[in-house]
Amino acid sequence: MSNQQVTELDAAQKFIYTRTNIRRAFNDFDDTDIADIYLQGEDCLILRRDGSQQTYNREPIKVAYTSYTHRLKDFFSYLGPNYRGPSVWHNNAYVLFKGWYYSHALGHLTPNARLQAAWADRFIHLNDVQKVTALLQSDQADLGHLIAPDGLRAQDMPIDFNSSLDTVEDVKPIFGEPWCSCGSYQQQLNNISSFSQEIEGFKPWCIHLSWFNKYREMLSKRTEARNQAPNGTPSKCVAWWYQPPSDHLSDGLFKVLYTTYGAQAPVSHWRNYKPDEHFTQNHAWDLFFNMMEAGYVPFPGRSLPQLQSVVKKQ
Numbered sequence: 001m002s003n004q005q006v007t008e009l010d011a012a013q014k015f016i017y018t019r020t021n022i023r024r025a026f027n028d029f030d031d032t033d034i035a036d037i038y039l040q041g042e043d044c045l046i047l048r049r050d051g052s053q054q055t056y057n058r059e060p061i062k063v064a065y066t067s068y069t070h071r072l073k074d075f076f077s078y079l080g081p082n083y084r085g086p087s088v089w090h091n092n093a094y095v096l097f098k099g100w101y102y103s104h105a106l107g108h109l110t111p112n113a114r115l116q117a118a119w120a121d122r123f124i125h126l127n128d129v130q131k132v133t134a135l136l137q138s139d140q141a142d143l144g145h146l147i148a149p150d151g152l153r154a155q156d157m158p159i160d161f162n163s164s165l166d167t168v169e170d171v172k173p174i175f176g177e178p179w180c181s182c183g184s185y186q187q188q189l190n191n192i193s194s195f196s197q198e199i200e201g202f203k204p205w206c207i208h209l210s211w212f213n214k215y216r217e218m219l220s221k222r223t224e225a226r227n228q229a230p231n232g233t234p235s236k237c238v239a240w241w242y243q244p245p246s247d248h249l250s251d252g253l254f255k256v257l258y259t260t261y262g263a264q265a266p267v268s269h270w271r272n273y274k275p276d277e278h279f280t281q282n283h284a285w286d287l288f289f290n291m292m293e294a295g296y297v298p299f300p301g302r303s304l305p306q307l308q309s310v311v312k313k314q
Protein backbone atom coordinates (compact mmCIF):
# COMPACT_ATOMS: atom_id res chain seq x y z
CA MET A 1 0.00 0.00 0.00
CA SER A 2 1.31 3.41 -0.95
CA ASN A 3 1.82 5.82 1.89
CA GLN A 4 1.16 8.86 -0.31
CA GLN A 5 -1.50 11.24 0.90
CA VAL A 6 -5.08 10.56 -0.14
CA THR A 7 -6.96 13.66 -1.33
CA GLU A 8 -10.55 14.37 -2.30
CA LEU A 9 -11.45 15.41 -5.85
CA ASP A 10 -11.56 19.14 -6.55
CA ALA A 11 -14.04 20.82 -8.92
CA ALA A 12 -12.26 19.83 -12.15
CA GLN A 13 -11.17 16.41 -10.94
CA LYS A 14 -14.81 15.56 -10.27
CA PHE A 15 -15.50 15.88 -14.01
CA ILE A 16 -12.39 13.97 -15.03
CA TYR A 17 -12.20 11.03 -12.61
CA THR A 18 -15.75 9.81 -13.04
CA ARG A 19 -16.64 6.15 -13.22
CA THR A 20 -17.51 6.50 -16.93
CA ASN A 21 -14.14 8.04 -17.76
CA ILE A 22 -12.29 5.40 -15.74
CA ARG A 23 -14.20 2.75 -17.67
CA ARG A 24 -13.32 4.49 -20.96
CA ALA A 25 -9.65 4.30 -19.96
CA PHE A 26 -9.67 0.79 -18.47
CA ASN A 27 -11.86 -1.80 -20.20
CA ASP A 28 -11.78 -4.18 -17.26
CA PHE A 29 -12.88 -1.55 -14.73
CA ASP A 30 -15.88 -2.67 -12.70
CA ASP A 31 -17.95 0.47 -12.17
CA THR A 32 -20.44 -1.04 -9.71
CA ASP A 33 -20.40 -0.88 -5.93
CA ILE A 34 -18.17 2.15 -5.72
CA ALA A 35 -18.34 4.03 -2.44
CA ASP A 36 -16.04 6.88 -3.36
CA ILE A 37 -13.22 8.00 -5.63
CA TYR A 38 -10.05 9.70 -4.29
CA LEU A 39 -6.64 10.60 -5.61
CA GLN A 40 -3.38 9.23 -4.30
CA GLY A 41 -0.15 10.38 -5.99
CA GLU A 42 -0.25 9.35 -9.64
CA ASP A 43 -3.29 7.17 -9.09
CA CYS A 44 -7.01 7.28 -8.76
CA LEU A 45 -8.05 5.38 -5.64
CA ILE A 46 -11.33 3.49 -5.83
CA LEU A 47 -12.99 2.66 -2.56
CA ARG A 48 -15.54 -0.16 -2.86
CA ARG A 49 -18.61 -0.62 -0.68
CA ASP A 50 -17.12 -3.82 0.76
CA GLY A 51 -14.12 -1.81 1.97
CA SER A 52 -11.71 -3.05 -0.69
CA GLN A 53 -9.55 -0.60 -2.68
CA GLN A 54 -8.04 -0.45 -6.14
CA THR A 55 -5.80 2.04 -7.87
CA TYR A 56 -5.83 3.18 -11.52
CA ASN A 57 -3.21 5.44 -13.07
CA ARG A 58 -4.54 8.99 -13.62
CA GLU A 59 -2.89 9.62 -16.98
CA PRO A 60 -5.04 7.33 -19.20
CA ILE A 61 -8.16 8.68 -17.47
CA LYS A 62 -7.19 12.26 -18.37
CA VAL A 63 -6.61 11.14 -21.95
CA ALA A 64 -10.02 9.44 -22.00
CA TYR A 65 -11.70 12.58 -20.65
CA THR A 66 -10.00 14.81 -23.25
CA SER A 67 -10.79 12.57 -26.19
CA TYR A 68 -14.40 12.28 -25.00
CA THR A 69 -14.90 16.07 -24.88
CA HIS A 70 -13.22 16.37 -28.33
CA ARG A 71 -15.08 13.52 -30.04
CA LEU A 72 -16.71 14.14 -33.41
CA LYS A 73 -20.43 13.40 -33.56
CA ASP A 74 -21.99 12.30 -36.85
CA PHE A 75 -22.80 14.80 -39.63
CA PHE A 76 -26.53 14.94 -38.81
CA SER A 77 -26.10 15.55 -35.08
CA TYR A 78 -26.25 19.35 -35.38
CA LEU A 79 -28.26 20.13 -38.47
CA GLY A 80 -31.48 22.08 -38.10
CA PRO A 81 -34.62 22.06 -40.29
CA ASN A 82 -33.86 21.43 -44.01
CA TYR A 83 -30.27 20.38 -43.29
CA ARG A 84 -29.66 23.87 -42.00
CA GLY A 85 -26.12 24.32 -40.73
CA PRO A 86 -25.01 26.75 -38.01
CA SER A 87 -26.92 30.04 -38.46
CA VAL A 88 -25.06 33.34 -38.19
CA TRP A 89 -26.05 35.26 -35.06
CA HIS A 90 -24.58 38.46 -33.57
CA ASN A 91 -21.20 38.95 -31.87
CA ASN A 92 -19.35 36.52 -34.15
CA ALA A 93 -21.51 33.71 -32.82
CA TYR A 94 -23.77 31.12 -34.45
CA VAL A 95 -26.88 29.23 -33.45
CA LEU A 96 -26.14 25.51 -33.62
CA PHE A 97 -29.25 23.33 -33.77
CA LYS A 98 -29.53 19.90 -32.25
CA GLY A 99 -30.33 17.34 -34.93
CA TRP A 100 -33.85 16.57 -33.71
CA TYR A 101 -35.04 16.19 -37.31
CA TYR A 102 -32.62 13.37 -37.98
CA SER A 103 -32.67 11.50 -34.69
CA HIS A 104 -35.57 9.32 -35.72
CA ALA A 105 -37.93 8.70 -38.67
CA LEU A 106 -40.59 10.76 -36.85
CA GLY A 107 -38.06 13.24 -35.46
CA HIS A 108 -39.50 16.07 -37.55
CA LEU A 109 -42.78 15.72 -35.63
CA THR A 110 -41.25 16.10 -32.16
CA PRO A 111 -42.10 19.30 -30.24
CA ASN A 112 -38.39 20.17 -30.24
CA ALA A 113 -38.17 19.98 -34.04
CA ARG A 114 -41.33 22.04 -34.46
CA LEU A 115 -40.01 24.71 -32.11
CA GLN A 116 -36.77 24.77 -34.08
CA ALA A 117 -38.66 25.34 -37.31
CA ALA A 118 -40.72 28.11 -35.72
CA TRP A 119 -37.69 29.82 -34.20
CA ALA A 120 -34.91 29.19 -36.72
CA ASP A 121 -35.18 32.60 -38.42
CA ARG A 122 -36.12 34.54 -35.30
CA PHE A 123 -33.01 34.18 -33.16
CA ILE A 124 -31.33 36.93 -35.15
CA HIS A 125 -33.91 39.39 -33.76
CA LEU A 126 -32.70 38.80 -30.21
CA ASN A 127 -29.32 40.26 -29.37
CA ASP A 128 -28.62 39.25 -25.83
CA VAL A 129 -26.35 36.24 -25.28
CA GLN A 130 -28.08 35.21 -22.04
CA LYS A 131 -31.57 35.43 -23.52
CA VAL A 132 -30.73 33.39 -26.61
CA THR A 133 -28.85 30.81 -24.57
CA ALA A 134 -31.75 30.49 -22.13
CA LEU A 135 -34.16 29.99 -25.00
CA LEU A 136 -31.98 27.47 -26.83
CA GLN A 137 -31.14 25.45 -23.76
CA SER A 138 -34.35 25.55 -21.76
CA ASP A 139 -35.46 22.20 -20.38
CA GLN A 140 -38.65 22.27 -22.43
CA ALA A 141 -37.09 23.28 -25.74
CA ASP A 142 -33.51 21.95 -25.85
CA LEU A 143 -33.11 23.43 -29.34
CA GLY A 144 -29.34 23.75 -29.49
CA HIS A 145 -26.49 26.02 -28.40
CA LEU A 146 -24.89 29.35 -29.09
CA ILE A 147 -21.37 28.83 -30.36
CA ALA A 148 -18.49 31.19 -31.19
CA PRO A 149 -15.62 29.13 -32.63
CA ASP A 150 -13.55 32.26 -33.30
CA GLY A 151 -14.28 33.91 -29.97
CA LEU A 152 -17.25 35.89 -28.76
CA ARG A 153 -17.30 39.56 -29.72
CA ALA A 154 -18.76 42.37 -27.64
CA GLN A 155 -22.18 43.62 -28.69
CA ASP A 156 -22.16 46.27 -31.43
CA MET A 157 -22.43 49.88 -30.29
CA PRO A 158 -24.41 52.60 -32.09
CA ILE A 159 -22.30 54.03 -34.95
CA ASP A 160 -22.03 57.41 -36.67
CA PHE A 161 -21.63 56.26 -40.29
CA ASN A 162 -20.49 59.73 -41.34
CA SER A 163 -17.47 59.75 -39.04
CA SER A 164 -13.95 58.83 -40.18
CA LEU A 165 -12.89 55.18 -40.34
CA ASP A 166 -9.42 56.21 -39.10
CA THR A 167 -10.67 56.63 -35.58
CA VAL A 168 -12.11 53.12 -35.36
CA GLU A 169 -10.61 51.05 -32.59
CA ASP A 170 -9.57 47.47 -33.16
CA VAL A 171 -12.38 45.01 -32.67
CA LYS A 172 -11.64 43.36 -29.37
CA PRO A 173 -13.27 40.06 -28.53
CA ILE A 174 -14.79 39.85 -25.08
CA PHE A 175 -13.62 36.28 -25.14
CA GLY A 176 -10.88 35.47 -27.66
CA GLU A 177 -10.96 31.68 -27.43
CA PRO A 178 -13.43 29.28 -29.06
CA TRP A 179 -16.59 29.50 -26.94
CA CYS A 180 -19.81 27.49 -26.52
CA SER A 181 -22.87 28.00 -24.33
CA CYS A 182 -23.28 24.29 -23.53
CA GLY A 183 -23.06 22.90 -20.01
CA SER A 184 -19.89 20.92 -20.59
CA TYR A 185 -17.96 23.89 -21.97
CA GLN A 186 -19.22 26.25 -19.26
CA GLN A 187 -18.24 23.82 -16.51
CA GLN A 188 -14.70 23.77 -17.88
CA LEU A 189 -14.59 27.55 -18.23
CA ASN A 190 -15.89 28.12 -14.70
CA ASN A 191 -13.26 25.81 -13.25
CA ILE A 192 -10.47 26.62 -15.66
CA SER A 193 -7.68 27.08 -13.12
CA SER A 194 -8.43 23.76 -11.52
CA PHE A 195 -8.64 22.04 -14.97
CA SER A 196 -5.34 23.65 -16.01
CA GLN A 197 -3.61 22.29 -12.91
CA GLU A 198 -4.84 18.82 -13.74
CA ILE A 199 -4.30 18.74 -17.53
CA GLU A 200 -1.25 20.39 -19.06
CA GLY A 201 -2.08 23.01 -21.71
CA PHE A 202 -5.78 22.67 -20.97
CA LYS A 203 -8.27 24.62 -23.11
CA PRO A 204 -12.03 24.33 -22.66
CA TRP A 205 -13.55 22.37 -25.54
CA CYS A 206 -16.75 20.50 -26.39
CA ILE A 207 -18.32 18.23 -28.99
CA HIS A 208 -20.06 21.24 -30.57
CA LEU A 209 -16.77 22.97 -31.34
CA SER A 210 -15.38 19.75 -32.84
CA TRP A 211 -18.47 19.36 -35.03
CA PHE A 212 -18.48 23.02 -36.07
CA ASN A 213 -14.83 22.91 -37.17
CA LYS A 214 -15.42 19.78 -39.21
CA TYR A 215 -18.51 21.30 -40.83
CA ARG A 216 -16.63 24.48 -41.72
CA GLU A 217 -13.77 22.45 -43.17
CA MET A 218 -16.30 20.60 -45.29
CA LEU A 219 -17.84 23.82 -46.64
CA SER A 220 -14.42 25.14 -47.57
CA LYS A 221 -13.46 21.86 -49.31
CA ARG A 222 -16.75 21.97 -51.21
CA THR A 223 -16.10 25.51 -52.40
CA GLU A 224 -12.61 24.44 -53.44
CA ALA A 225 -13.96 21.47 -55.44
CA ARG A 226 -16.54 23.72 -57.05
CA ASN A 227 -14.05 26.44 -57.95
CA GLN A 228 -11.83 23.94 -59.71
CA ALA A 229 -14.63 23.17 -62.17
CA PRO A 230 -14.82 25.25 -65.38
CA ASN A 231 -17.23 28.20 -64.84
CA GLY A 232 -17.88 26.88 -61.34
CA THR A 233 -20.17 24.24 -62.87
CA PRO A 234 -18.81 20.86 -61.82
CA SER A 235 -19.45 17.79 -63.93
CA LYS A 236 -18.55 15.37 -61.14
CA CYS A 237 -21.43 15.59 -58.68
CA VAL A 238 -22.88 13.57 -55.86
CA ALA A 239 -26.46 13.68 -54.61
CA TRP A 240 -27.12 12.44 -51.08
CA TRP A 241 -30.17 11.59 -48.97
CA TYR A 242 -30.64 10.62 -45.39
CA GLN A 243 -33.35 8.43 -43.96
CA PRO A 244 -33.28 8.59 -40.14
CA PRO A 245 -33.64 5.30 -38.24
CA SER A 246 -37.12 4.00 -37.52
CA ASP A 247 -36.20 3.18 -33.92
CA HIS A 248 -33.64 4.47 -31.46
CA LEU A 249 -31.51 1.35 -31.68
CA SER A 250 -30.72 1.14 -35.39
CA ASP A 251 -28.77 3.41 -37.71
CA GLY A 252 -30.19 5.61 -40.45
CA LEU A 253 -29.60 5.11 -44.16
CA PHE A 254 -27.22 7.40 -46.01
CA LYS A 255 -27.80 7.13 -49.74
CA VAL A 256 -25.41 8.40 -52.41
CA LEU A 257 -25.83 8.76 -56.19
CA TYR A 258 -23.09 10.11 -58.44
CA THR A 259 -22.71 11.44 -61.96
CA THR A 260 -19.97 12.82 -64.19
CA TYR A 261 -22.46 14.86 -66.26
CA GLY A 262 -23.24 17.73 -63.89
CA ALA A 263 -25.83 18.26 -61.17
CA GLN A 264 -28.62 18.95 -63.67
CA ALA A 265 -28.01 15.70 -65.60
CA PRO A 266 -31.17 13.64 -66.22
CA VAL A 267 -31.94 10.59 -64.07
CA SER A 268 -30.46 8.27 -66.74
CA HIS A 269 -27.00 9.72 -66.03
CA TRP A 270 -26.84 8.92 -62.31
CA ARG A 271 -25.68 5.73 -60.58
CA ASN A 272 -25.60 4.34 -57.05
CA TYR A 273 -22.29 4.73 -55.32
CA LYS A 274 -21.11 1.27 -54.15
CA PRO A 275 -24.59 -0.33 -54.41
CA ASP A 276 -23.53 -3.35 -52.36
CA GLU A 277 -22.60 -1.30 -49.34
CA HIS A 278 -24.93 -0.02 -46.68
CA PHE A 279 -23.99 3.46 -45.52
CA THR A 280 -25.26 5.06 -42.32
CA GLN A 281 -24.93 8.48 -40.66
CA ASN A 282 -21.62 7.26 -39.26
CA HIS A 283 -20.14 7.07 -42.78
CA ALA A 284 -21.29 10.54 -43.86
CA TRP A 285 -18.25 12.63 -42.85
CA ASP A 286 -15.75 10.23 -44.45
CA LEU A 287 -17.82 9.85 -47.62
CA PHE A 288 -18.13 13.62 -48.02
CA PHE A 289 -14.42 14.20 -47.57
CA ASN A 290 -13.45 11.30 -49.82
CA MET A 291 -15.77 12.40 -52.62
CA MET A 292 -14.49 15.98 -52.49
CA GLU A 293 -10.92 14.69 -52.46
CA ALA A 294 -11.80 12.91 -55.73
CA GLY A 295 -13.19 16.18 -57.16
CA TYR A 296 -16.91 15.42 -56.66
CA VAL A 297 -19.18 18.19 -55.35
CA PRO A 298 -21.95 17.06 -52.97
CA PHE A 299 -25.54 18.29 -53.28
CA PRO A 300 -28.48 17.45 -51.02
CA GLY A 301 -30.58 15.16 -53.23
CA ARG A 302 -33.78 17.05 -52.43
CA SER A 303 -32.37 20.14 -54.19
CA LEU A 304 -32.26 18.23 -57.52
CA PRO A 305 -35.85 17.91 -58.81
CA GLN A 306 -35.07 15.35 -61.53
CA LEU A 307 -33.98 12.81 -58.88
CA GLN A 308 -37.00 12.95 -56.58
CA SER A 309 -38.80 10.03 -58.24
CA VAL A 310 -35.74 7.73 -57.91
CA VAL A 311 -35.49 8.22 -54.20
CA LYS A 312 -39.16 7.61 -53.56
CA LYS A 313 -38.85 4.24 -55.31
CA GLN A 314 -35.85 3.13 -53.22
Ligand SMILES: [Zn+2]
Pocket: 145, 180, 181, 182, 183, 184, 185, 206, 207, 208, 209
Ligand atom coordinates in the same frame (compact mmCIF):
# COMPACT_ATOMS: atom_id res chain seq x y z
ZN1 LIG B 1 -20.63 22.99 -26.59
